[in-house]
Amino acid sequence: MKMKRMMCAAMAAAMTVSLAACGGSNSTAETTAAAGGAAADSAEDSGAASSDAVFVIGGSGPLTGGSALYGTAVQNGGQVAVDEINANGGINGYQVKWLFEDDEADGEKAINAYNTLKDGGMQMFVGTTTSGACMSVIAETENDNMFQITPSGTTADITKPANVYRMCFSDPAQGTKSAQYIAENGVAQKVGVIYDNSDTYSSGIYENFVKEAQNQGLEVVGAESFNSESKTDFKTQLQKLKDAGAELVFLPFYYTEASLVLKQADEMGWAPKFFGCDGMDGILDLPDFDTSLAEGLMLLTPFSADAEDELTQNFVAAYEEAYGETPIQFAADAYDCLYVIKAAAEAADITPDMEISDMCEAMKTAMTEVTLDGLTGQGISFDENGEPNKAPKAVVIENGAYKSLE
Amino acid sequence: MSSFLTYLINGISLGSVYAIIALGYTMVYGIAKMLNFAHGDVIMVGGYTVFVVCSTMGMPPLVGILAAVIVCTVLGVTIERIAYKPLREASSLSVLITAIGVSYFLQNAALIIFGADTKSFQSVIHVPSLSLMGGQVTVSGETLVTILSCAVILLALTTFINRTKTGQAMLAVSEDKGAATLMGINVNRTIAVTFAIGSALAAIAGVLLCSSYPVLSSTTGAMPGIKAFTAAVFGGIGSIPGALIGGIAMGVIENLSKAYISSQLSDAIVFSVLIIVLLVRPTGLLGKQIQEKV
Numbered sequence: 001m002k003m004k005r006m007m008c009a010a011m012a013a014a015m016t017v018s019l020a021a022c023g024g025s026n027s028t029a030e031t032t033a034a035a036g037g038a039a040a041d042s043a044e045d046s047g048a049a050s051s052d053a054v055f056v057i058g059g060s061g062p063l064t065g066g067s068a069l070y071g072t073a074v075q076n077g078g079q080v081a082v083d084e085i086n087a088n089g090g091i092n093g094y095q096v097k098w099l100f101e102d103d104e105a106d107g108e109k110a111i112n113a114y115n116t117l118k119d120g121g122m123q124m125f126v127g128t129t130t131s132g133a134c135m136s137v138i139a140e141t142e143n144d145n146m147f148q149i150t151p152s153g154t155t156a157d158i159t160k161p162a163n164v165y166r167m168c169f170s171d172p173a174q175g176t177k178s179a180q181y182i183a184e185n186g187v188a189q190k191v192g193v194i195y196d197n198s199d200t201y202s203s204g205i206y207e208n209f210v211k212e213a214q215n216q217g218l219e220v221v222g223a224e225s226f227n228s229e230s231k232t233d234f235k236t237q238l239q240k241l242k243d244a245g246a247e248l249v250f251l252p253f254y255y256t257e258a259s260l261v262l263k264q265a266d267e268m269g270w271a272p273k274f275f276g277c278d279g280m281d282g283i284l285d286l287p288d289f290d291t292s293l294a295e296g297l298m299l300l301t302p303f304s305a306d307a308e309d310e311l312t313q314n315f316v317a318a319y320e321e322a323y324g325e326t327p328i329q330f331a332a333d334a335y336d337c338l339y340v341i342k343a344a345a346e347a348a349d350i351t352p353d354m355e356i357s358d359m360c361e362a363m364k365t366a367m368t369e370v371t372l373d374g375l376t377g378q379g380i381s382f383d384e385n386g387e388p389n390k391a392p393k394a395v396v397i398e399n400g401a402y403k404s405l406e
Numbered sequence: 407m408s409s410f411l412t413y414l415i416n417g418i419s420l421g422s423v424y425a426i427i428a429l430g431y432t433m434v435y436g437i438a439k440m441l442n443f444a445h446g447d448v449i450m451v452g453g454y455t456v457f458v459v460c461s462t463m464g465m466p467p468l469v470g471i472l473a474a475v476i477v478c479t480v481l482g483v484t485i486e487r488i489a490y491k492p493l494r495e496a497s498s499l500s501v502l503i504t505a506i507g508v509s510y511f512l513q514n515a516a517l518i519i520f521g522a523d524t525k526s527f528q529s530v531i532h533v534p535s536l537s538l539m540g541g542q543v544t545v546s547g548e549t550l551v552t553i554l555s556c557a558v559i560l561l562a563l564t565t566f567i568n569r570t571k572t573g574q575a576m577l578a579v580s581e582d583k584g585a586a587t588l589m590g591i592n593v594n595r596t597i598a599v600t601f602a603i604g605s606a607l608a609a610i611a612g613v614l615l616c617s618s619y620p621v622l623s624s625t626t627g628a629m630p631g632i633k634a635f636t637a638a639v640f641g642g643i644g645s646i647p648g649a650l651i652g653g654i655a656m657g658v659i660e661n662l663s664k665a666y667i668s669s670q671l672s673d674a675i676v677f678s679v680l681i682i683v684l685l686v687r688p689t690g691l692l693g694k695q696i697q698e699k700v
Contacts, residue, residue, distance in 0.1 A: 232619035
């Protein structure tokens with residue numbers, strides 16, 4: 001009997017702690033939701049005609065977990081843009097409120113985050129940051145006819161609903177542009193690929209990379225895969241590509257795994273060129289990562305903090321002042337998203353008192369008409385599918401920092 | 407040829423980690439007749455202990471390893487005491503579910519304490535890498551230490567079981583718990599010692615695993631735990647040499663099929679081999695056929 005009671009106590013304790021674990025990840029969401037709710041209330045109270053009305057723009061992305069750097073960058077980049085817009089008189093004379101929720105890069109949590117943002121009065125959505133989560137949210141936004149632009153969700157199908165736009169290149173476009181870049185600049189002739197076959201982002205880029213590489217006359221000497229269950233040991237894949245004579249290894253996946261690939265290649269004493277996509281961005285900020293391993297790593301990214309135009313310089317300065325670190329491409333994508341929303345909202349002449357769905361319809365018409373000189377490209381425009389038109393750029397890591405490649 | 411050797415060495419290295427983890431599974435199963443599914447998560451605790459002691463507090467690696475062994479041993483014995491011992495007479499299903507509960511408990515506790523961010527683990531093994539065949543094959547320091555540790559652990563464990571009183575008591579308990587009690591063996595103490603040894607091994611496995619593949623998250627131990635459990639079944643659960651053979655076979659098959667068949671199918675191939683082995687030898691490679699007593 002006594003044993004049983006002890007057992008019960010232990011189990012109860014275990015359950016409390018695991019419940020506390022759930023609570024832990026939700027508590028931040030609740031506080032922001034509460035704050036957002038208060039804001040929405042005050043917006044309603046003041047009435048549509050009053051100048052107190054604000055545009056509420058929401059965003060979501062992983063603030064915790066393996067790709068937390070991306071979500072944080074989107075949150076901060078968006079904040080820099082919103083602060084600037086508000087300081088310069090807002091959109092159509094209305095101030096802008098920026099809400100952000102953690103979705104842990106998970107589909108289910110992203111839907112929760114989206115609902116929390118709606119409870120907070122969100123009228124337009126900048127999200128989500130990662131592709132997988134985005135795929136599960138688009139059904140919801142399409143249902144609500146909520147205007148959505150993802151800063152960095154790259155899966156091709158994200159922009160299928162008419163209300164969804166994208167700031168970055170899609171997976172197919174990233175694969176294609178990477179192959180074009182490598183071929184046109186003579187970076188390498190024999191290329192190998194390692195990709196994550198359990199991830200739509202990674203395999204989407206891989207397929208289009210291989211297709212375009214063949215068009216461009218590159219020789220794909222090997223394509224090796226891994227999956228989410230075994231993403232720590234890449235020695236075998238690297239050895240195979242080494243034996244196949246690859247001069248360049250294309251790594252279309254995220255920086256956490258990429259850091260292991262670089263370390264293991266170094267242990268093998270093999271130093272091919274490495275080329276990544278936007279998922280590689282952030283590798284230099286990985287805590288405790290030996291950045292000398294990333295020396296010479298190239299990545300396709302539309303933004304580099306060392307660019308000398310005024311817009312980039314101002315953005316980098318503002319970002320560094322506010323957050324104490326150099327912005328990565330995700331921050332720039334988010335910044336451009338907010339400015340594209342501003343441009344389209346001004347073209348469509350929308351006001352915060354409009355219904356979400358009417359707002360979205362007006363924005364849709366305006367989106368195809370606007371052009372934006374942004375951080376991630378000059379003269380960015382959008383086609384009717386919601387895809388951006390801009391030129392690809394690449395950077396290389398030199399002396400522990402990103403450097404633009406021409 | 408040189409690549410084949412590289413694949414083989416990498417396979418043995420990975421297999422050695424599986425083997426060390428599998429030893430923990432197999433010993434506990436052999437003696438307490440239970441599957442300790444929380445074993446994989448004890449590895450994770452070991453990894454985090456070293457991370458805290460070495461990376462955060464800046465202590466030398468040896469202190470970190472020692473701390474990991476102590477923390478995991480205490481943890482293992484505590485888990486046994488709180489979660490498993492009260493269920494000694496309960497059905498094996500209840501114990502199994504409890505073990506799964508403990509596993510989730512440990513993962514969630516790590517999530518609360520360390521957050522969900524993946525930590526970069528600084529390798530605590532500082533052994534220069536070895537160059538073979540005129541530089542064609544490079545064996546990293548981590549690989550060397552892993553393989554060596556596995557051999558040393560197996561030797562020490564075999565000696566311990568065959569040469570010491572406690573070891574003999576463990577053998578007796580594994581053969582017949584009732585008879586062992588009658589012979590004056592303290593069964594509860596013997597089981598506690600088994601958990602202590604198993605958890606200390608998990609700590610070492612954690613250090614080796616995190617040094618070779620330097621990322622650390624709350625689920626670090628989960629997949630290696632399942633693979634090692636498979637290795638233990640493959641070699642014959644309850645058998646110590648079986649755990650070694652099973653572990654190394656798993657690692658080598660996994661790596662060679664990745665290299666020569668397909669990197670996509672390697673896990674499927676490993677588990678197919680397991681099924682075939684179990685069809686031919688239902689108790690695993692070295693497992694003993696136990697006669698059901700009426």
